[in-house]
Amino acid sequence: MFSNDIIASFNELETSLYNYISQNMEKVSYMRIRELADETHVSTATILRFCRKLNCEGFSEFKVKLKMDMEKNKRTIIKSSQHSIVEFFERTLKGDLEEKIKEAAIQINNAENVIFIGIGSSGILAEYGARYFSSLGKLSLYIKDPHFPIHSKLRNNSVTIALSVSGENNFTVNHLNLLKQEGSKIISITNNKLSTIAKISDINIPYYVTEEYIEEANITTQVPVVYILESLAREIYKLNQ
Structure with missing residues (x-):
């Protein structure tokens, strides 16, 4: 979801937002946009720009993709x-x-x-x-x-x-x-x-x-x-x- 090219394109505020999301993915996937803005001390406009850079039309679509990405990366059950x-x-x-x-x-x-x-x-x-x-x-x-x-x-x-x-x-x-x-x-x-x-x-x-x-x-x-x-x-x- 977060490719090297996309991460490189982030400005300072977007990088701060990315760092918070990457460390709190489970929590963010259930937050409202205003709650995330308050937690990260950025505006909702910054969050929406961030979402568009990830090819998401809005915050709701971003959360859907985030949940899908988390599901894909769930820890594998290791065989004996x-x-x-x-x-x-x-x-x-x-x-x-x-x-x-x-x-x-x-x-x-x-x-x-x-x-x-x-x-x-x-x-x-x-x-x-x-x-x-x-x-x-x-x-x-x-x-x-x-x-x-x-x-x-x-x-x-x-x-x-x-x-x-x-x-x-x-x-x-x-x-x-x-x-x-x-x-x-x-x-x-x-x-x-x-x-x-x-x-x-x-x-x-x-x-x-x-x-x-x-x-x-x-x-x-x-x-x-x-x-x-x-x-x-x-x-x-x-x-x-």
């Missing part, structure tokens, strides 16, 4: 961790997950260089994956900067492991395109196999759990990703025994 894990095992382990892991492990084992990429929570797990692989004897690097200079020796016979819940993160897609053009094989771990990242990968390992959000934050469980990463590393270790 047990529910998410059971969902993963029921949906994924009945399929071809183990075969996918073995196939990917063979390709990774044959590669001279392994590169992990990801952003946000996926980036944290990518860094964990690189460390876990290295601990089990397969030296791996985590690179979060798509412009990080990679020596030609590292690009030769390399595998890139990309982590992304949605499989649509523009940062990761662009990073993958650069690495793919350099000749790196792509293995992705995503929440489904129909995403952009999954489609441009040589091997995709999907894990299928219900995505969860609180406001703009993606809080989808990452337990399946840890399971897949550790299973891959252990499978590679076994191949070398």
Whole structure:
């Protein structure tokens, strides 16, 4: 409702009004225009100008939109961790997950260089994956900067492991395109196999759990990703025994 452009257009009085409303949304949604004017020490004319900047014809329409915005942003009921894990095992382990892991492990084992990429929570797990692989004897690097200079020796016979819940993160897609053009094989771990990242990968390992959000934050469980990463590393270790 309050975009950056709209907030930037507010004058001093409108900014003061915005600050009050953003901190008292529930209360404001039931106030009369005169009550809000008294609380914020501005005129009703200022409030009406404020409403027009938000594409509302009057204060009544503004309150309707405010209530709709509050409803949309209500706190999500978070599922239990047990529910998410059971969902993963029921949906994924009945399929071809183990075969996918073995196939990917063979390709990774044959590669001279392994590169992990990801952003946000996926980036944290990518860094964990690189460390876990290295601990089990397969030296791996985590690179979060798509412009990080990679020596030609590292690009030769390399595998890139990309982590992304949605499989649509523009940062990761662009990073993958650069690495793919350099000749790196792509293995992705995503929440489904129909995403952009999954489609441009040589091997995709999907894990299928219900995505969860609180406001703009993606809080989808990452337990399946840890399971897949550790299973891959252990499978590679076994191949070398």
